[in-house]
Amino acid sequence: MNKEHSGQITVFLSLILICVCGLICGLLESARTAGAKCFLQTAAYSSMDSLFSQYHRKLWEEYRILGLEHFSEEAAEEEFSGFLQPYLEQENWYPFSVEKCQVSERKVLTDDSGKYFEQEILDYMKYGIWTKEWGEDMTAEAIKGFKEAEQVSDLTRSMEIQTKDAWKLEQALEALSQCFQEQEERRSKASKKLGREDGYGFCREGDQLIKQLNKVPGLVEKYEKQADKLGERLAVLEQEFEEKQADLSSSVQQSFRAELQEYRAYTDKDGERRKQITGLSEQAKERINFVRDVQKEAEEVEDYIANWEPDDEDDELNTAALWAPVQRHFSRYVPLSLPFEAGIKDKEKEGLLKKLREMADKGILSLVLPKDAKVSQGLISAENYPSHTIAFEEKGLGVLDKAMTAEYCQVFFDHFCGQKEGGKVKAGEEITQGKETGEGKKQEGVAYELEYLLVGKELDEENLTQVIEQLLAVREGLNFIYLLGDSEKRAEAKTLAMVVVGGTGILPLVSITAFLILGVWAFGESVADVRILLQGGKIPLIKGRGDWQLSLEGLLEFARQGSLGTLGDKGKGLTYEQYLTIFLLPVPGTQLLYRMMDMMEMNLSQWQPGFRMEDCAYRVDMQMEACGKHVYFSLGLLKSLLGNTEFTYPVGIKASRAY
Numbered sequence: 001m002n003k004e005h006s007g008q009i010t011v012f013l014s015l016i017l018i019c020v021c022g023l024i025c026g027l028l029e030s031a032r033t034a035g036a037k038c039f040l041q042t043a044a045y046s047s048m049d050s051l052f053s054q055y056h057r058k059l060w061e062e063y064r065i066l067g068l069e070h071f072s073e074e075a076a077e078e079e080f081s082g083f084l085q086p087y088l089e090q091e092n093w094y095p096f097s098v099e100k101c102q103v104s105e106r107k108v109l110t111d112d113s114g115k116y117f118e119q120e121i122l123d124y125m126k127y128g129i130w131t132k133e134w135g136e137d138m139t140a141e142a143i144k145g146f147k148e149a150e151q152v153s154d155l156t157r158s159m160e161i162q163t164k165d166a167w168k169l170e171q172a173l174e175a176l177s178q179c180f181q182e183q184e185e186r187r188s189k190a191s192k193k194l195g196r197e198d199g200y201g202f203c204r205e206g207d208q209l210i211k212q213l214n215k216v217p218g219l220v221e222k223y224e225k226q227a228d229k230l231g232e233r234l235a236v237l238e239q240e241f242e243e244k245q246a247d248l249s250s251s252v253q254q255s256f257r258a259e260l261q262e263y264r265a266y267t268d269k270d271g272e273r274r275k276q277i278t279g280l281s282e283q284a285k286e287r288i289n290f291v292r293d294v295q296k297e298a299e300e301v302e303d304y305i306a307n308w309e310p311d312d313e314d315d316e317l318n319t320a321a322l323w324a325p326v327q328r329h330f331s332r333y334v335p336l337s338l339p340f341e342a343g344i345k346d347k348e349k350e351g352l353l354k355k356l357r358e359m360a361d362k363g364i365l366s367l368v369l370p371k372d373a374k375v376s377q378g379l380i381s382a383e384n385y386p387s388h389t390i391a392f393e394e395k396g397l398g399v400l401d402k403a404m405t406a407e408y409c410q411v412f413f414d415h416f417c418g419q420k421e422g423g424k425v426k427a428g429e430e431i432t433q434g435k436e437t438g439e440g441k442k443q444e445g446v447a448y449e450l451e452y453l454l455v456g457k458e459l460d461e462e463n464l465t466q467v468i469e470q471l472l473a474v475r476e477g478l479n480f481i482y483l484l485g486d487s488e489k490r491a492e493a494k495t496l497a498m499v500v501v502g503g504t505g506i507l508p509l510v511s512i513t514a515f516l517i518l519g520v521w522a523f524g525e526s527v528a529d530v531r532i533l534l535q536g537g538k539i540p541l542i543k544g545r546g547d548w549q550l551s552l553e554g555l556l557e558f559a560r561q562g563s564l565g566t567l568g569d570k571g572k573g574l575t576y577e578q579y580l581t582i583f584l585l586p587v588p589g590t591q592l593l594y595r596m597m598d599m600m601e602m603n604l605s606q607w608q609p610g611f612r613m614e615d616c617a618y619r620v621d622m623q624m625e626a627c628g629k630h631v632y633f634s635l636g637l638l639k640s641l642l643g644n645t646e647f648t649y650p651v652g653i654k655a656s657r658a659y
Contacts (some may be wrong), residue, residue, distance in 0.1 A: 056274030067616025397589035619658035
């Protein structure tokens with residue numbers, strides 16, 4: 001009995017041990033499977049890190065932009081699998097084989113309107129070198145200040161045109177006055193002919209007098225056309241001011257309103273003169289008829305004298321008595337004249353003031369470039385670069401993001417006044433990016449990168465010209481705002497205006513001429529400012545009295561000579577590069593990002609022909625399917641039925657990595 005019971009216990013214990021061992025192996029396999037998945041996930045992320053460690057070195061060294069260069073998703077998949085292979089070959093508790101590995105999503109730097117490229121820039125600026133000199137409030141203030149300066153510059157130039165139209169009106173009056181002077185000369189000569197009893201001579205002079213009188217209607221019509229043009233342009237100018245005044249400070253608005261009232265006062269005053277001038281055409285006709293009547297009388301007297309025959313030998317012809325009525329008649333002739341003073345008195349200074357603006361029209365670069373400076377003739381075929389080949393949707397950037405992006409451009413991109421460390425070009429070289437090839441052609445490239453970011457034209461010279469024009473406009477506006485607040489300089493301008501138009505001229509004409517003088521003075525000062533900046537100097541954003549360069553006499557001498565003399569740099573303010581950085585703030589954000597990509601492609605292509613920003617990945621999502629093998633579980637007797645197939649299980653792994 002005891003032996004039988006012992007056998008039963010042994011069998012029972014064996015069954016229990018088998019169950020316990022199965023349970024333990026199941027628990028071990030479950031734990032191992034969980035560990036295997038963790039191991040495989042770690043292997044996948046480690047492989048992704050290895051993949052992204054192959055970032056483009058030159059892109060990082062030159063621009064601090066991280067990008068994984070791959071020309072296709074297949075290449076990325078192949079390299080990922082290569083980095084994963086050492087983990088699969090390990091002889092450990094986690095045997096696996098990769099069944100499938102593919103990129104589920106890949107984002108490159110040029111995708112989503114430059115979103116990822118922008119993020120790279122902002123990450124570097126926030127955690128890299130940004131000094132935070134440009135806060136959000138300061139950035140917004142700079143944008144507003146520059147916009148106001150540009151609006152002031154536009155309004156000033158429009159008002160200058162209006163002043164020149166007023167001068168043309170005065171010139172039309174001068175032409176009338178000159179015509180009246182010639183009439184007076186002919187009248188005087190005709191009167192002398194009558195005094196000498198020369199009827200035929202009188203008639204000849206009378207014909208010349210009539211010829212001058214016939215000019216009057218045409219001159220009056222010319223005056224009226226110019227007066228109409230002046231009124232129409234004034235209406236346009238007032239409308240332009242209404243559209244721009246929202247961007248102007250209250251003090252500047254007040255100054256412009258006061259000047260517009262002077263323009264309106266001039267046109268209103270001219271309305272009174274116009275009534276007097278319009279009547280001159282009819283008065284000229286009346287005088288023509290008057291002269292012809294006197295000519296007829298003179299011819300009758302001449303005929304009478306020629307045909308007179310005395311009744312006897314003692315009769316004498318009393319010619320004085322015959323000519324006396326004709327002389328009395330002609331003495332009642334009233335010469336035409338302007339009932340007021342008109343015209344520009346100092347023609348030389350008028351011409352110099354006009355010449356200042358005309359100088360800029362003939363070529364702004366010649367006015368502002370330093371002596372012996374050469375302008376790069378580099379070019380870029382923009383249609384081959386991201387800003388033209390990639391469709392993007394414009395999106396707004398935050399004010400602070402704009403400030404950081406602009407400062408990034410200042411650090412990494414070249415411009416006219418210099419090049420960055422490790423840069424590719426030298427400012428002032430005739431062809432800095434264009435070396436001669438074997439065929440005698442020049443390689444593509446531009447030297448003025450910041451200027452390209454602002455303008456986006458293909459030619460260096462065109463980009464530089466437009467940037468300088470913008471810089472001139474801003475400096476002109478800022479200088480003009482300063483002049484409006486300087487009572488001493490305004491008094492100087494008014495004194496010169498009185499010299500130009502005459503102290504006894506129409507007072508509104510003196511005022512609007514003084515305004516024009518302030519405008520061209522601000523322009524001349526801005527030319528001096530830009531030249532200093534292009535020489536590597538500094539100019540304060542808002543000038544004080546001690547920062548002013550050009551006197552009124554110096555301005556007129558500038559107009560005479562066509563160039564400025566030696567200019568002094570006060571050594572304070574902003575550099576050319578800093579001005580351009582501020583100009584970048586209002587540039588549409590997405591457009592700026594893609595132009596930056598253009599420059600990066602252009603420069604990196606010198607070291608790596610065919611380099612493209614669109615081949616550089618910012619983020620890659622990888623989908624992997626692997627097959628794992630059980631270690632604590634075997635098919636056992638089922639192998640004979642199923643063959644030697646191992647009992648495996650699938651595992652899906654997702655791995656994502658971004659810079």
